[in-house]
Amino acid sequence: MAPKPITSPVPESWYPTLSVVMLAIGLVITASFFIYEATSSRRTRSLAKELTTGALASFFLGFGSLFLLLASGVYV
């Protein structure tokens, strides 16, 4: 079997775009999370909704910041 060159799973030229898009989505969800935290009172708050919003936001923020690091040359 001939040696096969290994490339990154995502083309490197996508990193800046991916980073901007995912961070934007992440920040919007984060904003909605905090709006929900601030406006809902202790009785009306649902833990499941908080956790899902938080998980979704951290997923997008996590990948967004990873691609931000990669796009700015910090290859982790």
Add this chain to the structure above:
Amino acid sequence: MRLVTLALAIALLTTPVLSDLILLKVDRRVDLTSHIVRITATLKVENGGSDLVSEILLAFPELQVNNLAYLTATTKEGKGKSKTSGAGLPIEVANPEGMPPALRFYSVSLPKPLSEGEILNLDVLAVFTHTLRPFPQEITQADIQLVVFQDSAHYLSPYAVKVQSLTVKLPESRLESYTKLENTKAQGLEIKYGPYENLAPFSYTPIAVHFETKHPFATAPEVVREIEISHWGNVQITEHYNIVHGGAKSKGEFSRLEYQARPQIRGASAFRHLVAKLPPRAHSIYYRDEIGNISTSNVWGDSKKTELLIEPRYPMFGGWRTAFTIGYGLPLQDFLFQSEGKRYLNITFGSPINELVIDNLTVKVVLPEGSQDFSVSTPFPVKQGQETKVSHLDVVGRPVIVLEKSNVVPEHNQYFQVYYKFNKLSMLREPFMLIFGFFSLFVACIVYMHVDLSISKSSPSYLAKLQWDEVRATIQQIESMINQCLTIHEKLEASLRDLSRTGDVQACKTARKTADNLLKEHSKELKPLISFLQSSPQAAHTLQKVEELLAKERELQDRLMAKHSTVVDCYERKFAGRDIEARVAPLQQKIVTLRQEVEDLLDYIDEI
């Protein structure tokens, strides 16, 4: 050197001839154009005995061996233009018995044994460092740099040599002195010794050449190369250099003015810049030292290479040192490959800087976190070690393979391989670290909002706050109810519009019925909420508004129902469209104003 010669001469008389090999012809070329001395010897070997010979001994004086950096032997197959040089033959250190003590031997294993009368052509390249001795040892800024090279005019070998010659190639035409023997000719940039015929084994005639050189004597006592692999698409190389001008030491004072005005004369022995030949597609190149970025550097490149010219902060005179770091990124797909379930890095070993002698080179290969089963294959022996490095987003640290080698010359710039196993899922470690970090922030917020942090659970202000929370929650519930009622109203209006379009009275009636039911349910649910508000003292100032809102909403509802019944009634009695409009008009007006009032009140309550 004299002593060595004497010792050799004594030794030579006592040594037996150990092999039947005869060197028919030896051509040696000594290249002195740089500070790395390269001696190429072309040997024509004949087996003069009857036994098969499978190895050839190469002899070097002990003093030279200490500076021997690289030794390779290749066979030449065929003749004339179709010559092909094969791969390097295996060379081992040998200690044959009964040999003179001041000599060291290397044995070259031949690809196939040499039988009687057979002839073999062999190319031997030996590379020496620190062999050119500056003489005088100290010079001023204006002096030229002279160095001495010493070797033997005769090829030192345990075998008899029939015909031999030696050519010494010089960098500058200025030649101070050289040993004159019979058959010596100095012509332009070359000195020729020989041909000499029929010399016994271990013939040794010392020669010395004293000449000028302007070549940069760049030697590095210590170089550390760090190669860091990131599977996200980059091989990052960081090289820490510690460079000394290894030529004649500078004495007296240094005048920058004179150097600047006439660098060719007042600084001929200094070097101003170094050139590094980086692989193609190198990116993010930087050059800095301890106090920051050095801006005097230049990069240009094409599809085959990238050249980086770096200029230290000062011209380098003899004995001066400088330390700096260069770094660059390389595309992953050029250096990392997969084969038979293993990944391997295929990259050059030595430093990319031209004609640099490295006394101690350390190459560190930083593998991604989660790599296993490493193995290294190098074309020459190196010292291996292992450590871990904690870098960006690491938990346990990355495995580092440390390769150390002393006396490294550009000939060592050969590819070596580091094999390792890696699970693709391990790539997700870094993003998951980040995700986990962000998620713990959110969890902290959630916990903060849920946990009751007040110390005194019975204080009046705390109780008041609790009550107020409850009132707020109730008001929010009421608001959402009202909003739901408003959407039901919308639906009723929509059913009326459908009626005017299709004339389907029955559908309109069912819509009305469901709306009635829903509204009834809502008003039932609203009742306990209102009674709670009425009982709570905290809600006193909002209660009035809430009640007003409810009243308005009830009225709006009534009007809407009345409008609905009227329109449906009119349709059943088959009134004309204009008639219907006339009947509904006053109701419609009232509905619009009421709706506006309800929305205003909702906004007002929302702001509390």
